[in-house]
Amino acid sequence: MRAIVISAQGGPEVLEYAEHPDPTPGPGQVVVDVAASGVNFIDIYHRSGVYPVQLPSPIGSEGAGTVSAVGEGVTGVSVGDTVGWVNILGSYAEKAVIAADRLVPVPDGLAPDLAAAALLQGMTAHFLVRSAHEVKAGERVLVHAGAGGMGQLLIQLSKLHGATVHTTVSSEAKAELARAAGADEVHTYDSFADTLRDSMDVVYDGVGASTFDGSLVAVRPRGLMVLYGGASGAVPPMDPQLLNRQGSIFLTRPSLVHYVAEREELLWRAREVFDWVAKGELKINVSERYPLSEASRAHEDLAARRTTGKLLLIP
Numbered sequence: 001m002r003a004i005v006i007s008a009q010g011g012p013e014v015l016e017y018a019e020h021p022d023p024t025p026g027p028g029q030v031v032v033d034v035a036a037s038g039v040n041f042i043d044i045y046h047r048s049g050v051y052p053v054q055l056p057s058p059i060g061s062e063g064a065g066t067v068s069a070v071g072e073g074v075t076g077v078s079v080g081d082t083v084g085w086v087n088i089l090g091s092y093a094e095k096a097v098i099a100a101d102r103l104v105p106v107p108d109g110l111a112p113d114l115a116a117a118a119l120l121q122g123m124t125a126h127f128l129v130r131s132a133h134e135v136k137a138g139e140r141v142l143v144h145a146g147a148g149g150m151g152q153l154l155i156q157l158s159k160l161h162g163a164t165v166h167t168t169v170s171s172e173a174k175a176e177l178a179r180a181a182g183a184d185e186v187h188t189y190d191s192f193a194d195t196l197r198d199s200m201d202v203v204y205d206g207v208g209a210s211t212f213d214g215s216l217v218a219v220r221p222r223g224l225m226v227l228y229g230g231a232s233g234a235v236p237p238m239d240p241q242l243l244n245r246q247g248s249i250f251l252t253r254p255s256l257v258h259y260v261a262e263r264e265e266l267l268w269r270a271r272e273v274f275d276w277v278a279k280g281e282l283k284i285n286v287s288e289r290y291p292l293s294e295a296s297r298a299h300e301d302l303a304a305r306r307t308t309g310k311l312l313l314i315p
Contacts, residue, residue: 001019001020001021001022001023001093001094001095002017002018002019002020002093002094002292002293002315003017003018003020003058003090003092003093003094003095004016004017004018004058004059004060004092004093004292004295005018005020005056005057005058005059006046006047006053006055006056006057006059007055007056008055009046009047009048009049009052009053009055010047010048010049011047011048012047012295012296012297012299012300012303013296014047015047015059015092015295015296015299017292017293017295020093022095023095023096023097024069024071024097025069025070025071025074025097026071026072026097027071027072027073028071028072028073028074028099028100028101029071029074029097029098029099029100030067030069030070030071030074030077030083030097030098030100030103031067031068031069031070031095031096031097031098032063032065032066032067032068032083032085032095032096032097032098033065033066033067033068033094033095034063034064034065034091034093034094034095034096034315035063035064035065035066035112035113035116035314035315036063036064036065036112036113036116036117036289036312036313036314036315037060037062037063037091037092037093037116037292037312037313037315038060038061038062038063038091038116038117038119038120038121038310038311038312038313039060039290039295039298039299039302039310039311039312039313040061040062040120040121040302041206041229041230041231041302042061042120043059043060043061043092043299044299044302044303046059046061046089047059047299050230050234053089057089058089058090058091058092058093059089059090059091059092059295060089060090060091060092060093060313061086061087061088061089061091061120062084062085062086062087062091062116062119062120063084063085063091063096063116064082064083064084064085064106064112064113064115064116064119065082065083065096065112065116066080066081066082066083066112067079067080067081067082067083068095070100071100074100075100076100077100077103081105082105082106082112082115083098083103083104083105083106084103084104084106084112084115084116084119084270085098085102085103085104085119086119086120086123086256086260087102087120087256087257087260088102092292092295092313093292093315094292094315101263102263102266104119104266104267104270104271106274107274107278109278110274110277110278113286113289113312113314114277114284114286115274116312117284117286117310117312118273118274118277118282118284119270119273120256121149121150121153121310122153122273122276122277122282122284123256123259123260123266123269123270123273124150124153124228124256125150125153125154125156125157125273126157126269126272126273127254127256127259127260127269128154128204128226128228128254129154129157129158129161131259132226132228132252132254132259133202133224133226135157135158135161135162135163135202136161136162136163137161137162137163138162138163138164139162139163139164139201139202140163140164140166140199140200140201140220141154141158141163141164141165141166141200141201141202141203141204142165142166142167142168142192142196142200142202142203142204142215142218143155143158143165143166143167143168143183143204144167144168144203144204144205144206144207144211144215145167145168145169145206145207145231145305146167146168146169146174146177146178146181146183146186147169147173147174147175147177147178147308148206148231148305148307148308148309149285149287149307149309149310149311150206150229151167151178151181151206152177152178152181152283152285152309153282153284154204155167155178155181155182155183156181156182156281156282156283157276157282159182160276160281160282163201164184164185165182165183165184165185166183166184166185166186166187166192166196166200167183167185167186167187168186168187168188168189168192168207168211169186169187169188170188170189170305173308174308177285177308181283189210189211189214192214192218193213193214193215193217193218194217196217196218197217197218198217198218198219198220198221198247199218199220200218200219200220200223201220201223201224202219202223202224202225202226203215203218203219203223203224203225203226204226204228205225205226205227205228205229206227206228206229206230206231207229207230207231207232208227208229208230208231208232208233208234208235209230209232209233209234209235209236210232210233211232212227212235215227216242216243216246216249216251217246219246219247219249220247220249221246221247221248221249222247222248222249222250223247223249223250224249224250224251224252225249225250225251225252226252226254227251227252227253228253228254228255231305284309284310285308285309285310286309286310286311286312287307287308287309287310287311288301288307288309288311288312289311289312289313289314290311290312290313290314291313291314292313292314292315294313295313298311298313
């Protein structure tokens with residue numbers, strides 16, 4: 001099979017596309033013929049060294065496909081099943097070995113590539129609006145980067161739960177995408193903090209360094225700042241006293257892995273995401289599909305914020 005591995009951490013050039021032996025499942029594992037794998041910022045963090053990995057390392061954390069082999073002791077999963085997964089390294093490949101208890105079933109009628117596009121970002125949006133903070137009707141929510149894949153999902157789910165949604169974008173073309181996702185008000189990055197000062201019940205910030213200070217300004221007293229990523233770079237160390245001065249606001253830095261640690265929670269989040277997609281309540285915008293061999297180009301496009309939706313690699 002062909003797969004992408006990294007032998008060193010660094011820029012997109014470290015992504016090595018090459019032939020590798022076909023995998024075989026161990027006890028409790030299955031082999032999946034990958035239909036599509038999602039491209040996410042966490043992959044860039046693994047590649048660049050923000051998140052250390054043991055080298056050489058496979059890469060890619062999200063995918064979907066068809067089970068082609070089942071290991072000893074596996075129950076509830078059979079050859080021919082369509083399944084998806086998140087937070088499993090090795091998804092940038094034609095075949096992936098996955099622990100059976102980390103798979104989620106893909107419903108009949110949902111294409112595997114759409115399932116791959118929905119899972120990591122969809123479940124991240126799910127835990128952000130259902131668990132990190134439970135968005136309620138009438139709340140005021142700020143979503144940064146509203147034209148991106150995560151931004152569009154957060155806008156949709158916040159609206160689904162009855163919130164008034166503000167968002168930030170970098171261009172008028174991206175503003176139109178954010179409005180199409182349901183945003184009530186669209187702001188520029190250089191004006192949002194003054195415009196929204198002390199008014200947001202919750203801010204969802206996946207941009208990081210360039211928006212963090214303004215996000216704290218926008219949160220109302222005793223409101224919540226949710227920093228879930230760092231597309232513009234890591235946030236520098238801060239004095240916690242700042243949270244007091246801004247009105248005793250709360251700050252959290254959550255990660256999906258801790259919100260799907262238990263299998264029942266994993267299945268619940270995936271089931272609700274797939275159900276929203278099936279009902280048309282959550283629309284997945286797949287903006288680009290790249291051949292697996294062009295993973296480096298996908299990373300470059302994502303890091304440069306040239307994209308406006310979900311990116312997929314197709315083996």
